[in-house]
Amino acid sequence: MTVLAHGVGSRTDLPLPLGLALYGAGAAILLSFAILLLFWRTPRLGGPGSGAALPLPVQRAVDSGRVRRGLQAVALAVAVLVTAVAVAGPDDPDRNLAPWVLYVTFWVGLVPASLLLGPVWRVVNPLRLLHRGLRVVLASAPGAGRLPALGLWPATVPLLVFLWLELVLPGRAEPSTVAAFLLGYAVVHLGLSLWFGEEWFASGDGFEVYSTVLARLSPWGRRDDGRLVLRNPLANATVAPVQPGLAAVVVVLLGSTAFDGLSRTVFWQTGPGAANDVVSGTLGLLTMVALVAVLYVVGSRLSGRLAGQPVHVQPRRYAGTVVAIAIGYTVAHYFSLMMLDGQTPWILASNPFGLAGVDLFGTYGNVVDLTAVSADVIALVQVGAVVAGHVVGVTLAHERALLSARRARASDQLPLVVVMVLFTVGGLGLLFGF
Amino acid sequence: MSIRPARLGAALCGLAVAAVLSGCAGTEAPAAAALSASEGPSASSTSAPAGQRIEVQVSGGRVTGDSGRVPVSPGAPVTVVVTSDVADTAHLHGYDLDAELSPGQPAELTFDATIPGVFELELHEASTVLLTLQVG
Numbered sequence: 001m002t003v004l005a006h007g008v009g010s011r012t013d014l015p016l017p018l019g020l021a022l023y024g025a026g027a028a029i030l031l032s033f034a035i036l037l038l039f040w041r042t043p044r045l046g047g048p049g050s051g052a053a054l055p056l057p058v059q060r061a062v063d064s065g066r067v068r069r070g071l072q073a074v075a076l077a078v079a080v081l082v083t084a085v086a087v088a089g090p091d092d093p094d095r096n097l098a099p100w101v102l103y104v105t106f107w108v109g110l111v112p113a114s115l116l117l118g119p120v121w122r123v124v125n126p127l128r129l130l131h132r133g134l135r136v137v138l139a140s141a142p143g144a145g146r147l148p149a150l151g152l153w154p155a156t157v158p159l160l161v162f163l164w165l166e167l168v169l170p171g172r173a174e175p176s177t178v179a180a181f182l183l184g185y186a187v188v189h190l191g192l193s194l195w196f197g198e199e200w201f202a203s204g205d206g207f208e209v210y211s212t213v214l215a216r217l218s219p220w221g222r223r224d225d226g227r228l229v230l231r232n233p234l235a236n237a238t239v240a241p242v243q244p245g246l247a248a249v250v251v252v253l254l255g256s257t258a259f260d261g262l263s264r265t266v267f268w269q270t271g272p273g274a275a276n277d278v279v280s281g282t283l284g285l286l287t288m289v290a291l292v293a294v295l296y297v298v299g300s301r302l303s304g305r306l307a308g309q310p311v312h313v314q315p316r317r318y319a320g321t322v323v324a325i326a327i328g329y330t331v332a333h334y335f336s337l338m339m340l341d342g343q344t345p346w347i348l349a350s351n352p353f354g355l356a357g358v359d360l361f362g363t364y365g366n367v368v369d370l371t372a373v374s375a376d377v378i379a380l381v382q383v384g385a386v387v388a389g390h391v392v393g394v395t396l397a398h399e400r401a402l403l404s405a406r407r408a409r410a411s412d413q414l415p416l417v418v419v420m421v422l423f424t425v426g427g428l429g430l431l432f433g434f
Numbered sequence: 435m436s437i438r439p440a441r442l443g444a445a446l447c448g449l450a451v452a453a454v455l456s457g458c459a460g461t462e463a464p465a466a467a468a469l470s471a472s473e474g475p476s477a478s479s480t481s482a483p484a485g486q487r488i489e490v491q492v493s494g495g496r497v498t499g500d501s502g503r504v505p506v507s508p509g510a511p512v513t514v515v516v517t518s519d520v521a522d523t524a525h526l527h528g529y530d531l532d533a534e535l536s537p538g539q540p541a542e543l544t545f546d547a548t549i550p551g552v553f554e555l556e557l558h559e560a561s562t563v564l565l566t567l568q569v570g
Contacts, residue, residue: 011528011551014570170561264552266503269566276563336551370528375550375570 008093008103008173009341010368012264014375015433016382024383028390028424032417035394036410043402048239051221051229059228068123069132076126079182081352086179090354093173097348102178103166104342106207108334111327114211118220121211127186128201131193141197151244152213154192154204156252158185160289162206163256167263168281213249216240216323217392237320237396238403247319250326251296254423255289257329261430262288292423296322299419307405307412317404318416321396325420328389329427332382336373343368382431390424485511485544490564492518492557497564506547506569514543514555516564523558526567532558 053059061067086098093099113120162181171177193200201208221236223229262268262284273280297315304314343366350364359365397416401408486506490499506512516524518535525532528549533541535557543555550570554563 010530011549011553014551014568270502367530370549370551 008099008344009337011336011340011370013336013378013382013431016379016428016431018432020379020383021428021432024387024428025425028387028428029421031387031391032394032421035391035398036413036417039395039398041402042406043399045238045399046232046235048224050235050239051223051227051231053223053227053229062123062228069129071124072126072129075124076129079126083179083182085352086175086182089175089352091175093175095348095354096175097345097352098175098178098182099173100341100345100348102182103172104337105345107162107166108338108342110207110211111214111330111334112338114214115218115327117215118218119208119212119215121208122202125201125205125208127189127193127205128198130186130190131198131201134190134194135198138194141193141195143195144197144199147196147199147203149244150203151246152203152209152249153245154200155206155209156245156248158189158204158206159210159249159252160256163252164282164285167256167260168278168285170276170278209249210253213246213253213323214327216320217327234392234396234399237323237392238399240320242316242320244316247296247300247315247322248293250319250322251293252289254296254322254326254329255292256285257326257333258292258427258430259285259288260333261329261427265430265433267433295419295422299416302415303401303413306415307401307408309404318397318400321393321400322420322423324392324396325389325423325427328385328387328392328424331385331389332427332431335381335385336378339373340368340370343372383428386424386427386431390420393420485513487513487515488565488567489515490517490555492516492520492560492562492564494519495560495562497562501565503552503566503568506567508547508550508569510547512543512545512547512567514565515540516543516555517541518557520560522560524555524564525558526553526555528553 054062082098082101085096089096089098110121165172165177165181169177189201189205192204196204202212203209216237217233218236219230219233221229221231221239263273263281268284269276273284300314300318301311303318304311347363347366347368350361351358394417397413397420401413405412488500488504490497490501492498514524514526514533516533516535517538517540518524519537520535521537522535523532524535524541524543526543526545528551529545531543531545533543535541547567547569553567553569555565555567556563
């Protein structure tokens with residue numbers, strides 16, 4: 001089956017035109033200094049008390065356990081159907097719904113869904129419903145007390161496993177692989193949730209943590225008085241809690257997307273990745289994650305040292321600001337997959353089990369229109385997303401620096417900003433394909 | 435090419451950036467250079483008189499001929515000739531075209547390169563990538 005990057009797909013993007021890559025990089029660098037030197041000198045994005053409260057009936061509905069369990073039941077039904085198709089549907093990955101739903105509709109779709117609607121997977125996570133069922137049998141959760149100290153660290157493991165599956169494993173698109181992953185994921189996380197309690201999912205379920213981390217930049221938040229509010233996404237990102245392990249999650253996301261970009265370059269395909277096997281892919285993925293980790297930790301610690309603050313808290317403190325850069329990377333790499341190959345699941349859903357004569361929605365004979373979005377639009381979205389993510393990231397870091405020291409000097413922020421510029425110029429370089 | 439970033443971008447683009455990026459870029463991007471050159475109104479500037487002919491051979495699992503990244507002008511007629519020493523099916527992703535291969539017999543895929551993007555030509559059974567077409 002296909003050896004293309006990101007799990008499934010029939011195409012990859014053209015390299016970015018050189019001029020566009022240069023404009024993007026230049027704009028990112030200049031805007032960084034403009035933000036540092038010209039933006040506000042006291043925190044002004046709005047604190048935990050900011051935001052316009054939603055009407056109480058809306059909040060009651062969103063917070064209602066019954067509504068959530070209903071949504072979880074719907075998600076569970078879809079998950080069961082997809083798993084059943086992975087087990088019993090067509091063997092050809094091109095004609096089986098499951099890999100497309102997992103790698104495109106779900107994994108890529110989680111990004112716009114979480115940015116627009118907030119932490120959706122926390123609300124509809126079907127494993128939470130199954131956990132409630134199991135808890136009737138096993139009531140106690142002996143490990144629950146340890147979760148706060150672990151923070152988001154546990155989520156890095158399932159995220160890395162999934163990303164390795166998506167970007168490295170040669171058989172990633174095989175329906176049997178998808179079935180094994182989905183069933184294994186459910187069993188492992190249900191087991192862990194029995195030990196740690198339901199809050200395990202907020203800490204260790206990679207998909208839920210991904211959705212929650214993305215939702216830091218959504219317009220929906222919870223005010224310090226408990227009300228659900230609509231507010232500036234930048235304010236939302238600023239007041240989101242500083243959790244242990246957030247930096248690790250962000251580094252994994254950024255590093256893996258960078259590897260996805262690297263693996264499509266001629267340099268990788270004819271050089272280190274020429275063997276196109278598990279070993280080279282695994283090493284490439286881990287190298288990119290490690291590279292991002294080292295750059296980020298050094299940059300944030302150096303900024304902290306210049307500002308005379310304890311350096312060990314710095315990577316955690318600024319991790320929320322790098323989320324924006326990770327989102328920019330993700331949009332740039334997966335926009336075309338969502339718009340073009342993202343059509344496939346809707347076609348295959350018309351006959352999920354590939355039975356003769358079945359065509360539920362009359363769309364089974366349709367063909368994916370790979371020209372639905374032009375190459376120019378894709379290139380503009382890629383550069384726009386990377387530069388916008390960079391600008392938001394630098395702005396958030398600026399606000400964060402002012403929050404942690406009232407008289408923060410612009411020069412103290414320089415090391416972190418330089419690292420962010422490296423991420424952005426490097427990201428554009430990968431899209432350009434050097 | 436219809437991409438026309440704002441002119442102020444030119445002013446914004448520092449010299450240092452240009453130097454850094456083109457330094458990295460100079461090494462391995464002939465395709466991208468061809469990309470910006472060939473997208474003008476006259477697509478006939480490259481050598482595509484009546485159709486581009488791409489030939490690739492597989493023997494003992496090794497791919498020779500026009501392997502690697504092959505640039506193709508958008509819209510141009512293309513003929514890909516595949517010769518394999520074992521029976522297999524060559525599949526061009528995206529365009530969704532198949533050619534049945536018999537040992538030693540050249541098989542042809544003929545099409546107009548109307549879909550922009552990067553596409554793999556792959557052996558179905560052996561999962562070997564013969565080449566990647568870069569249309570754009």
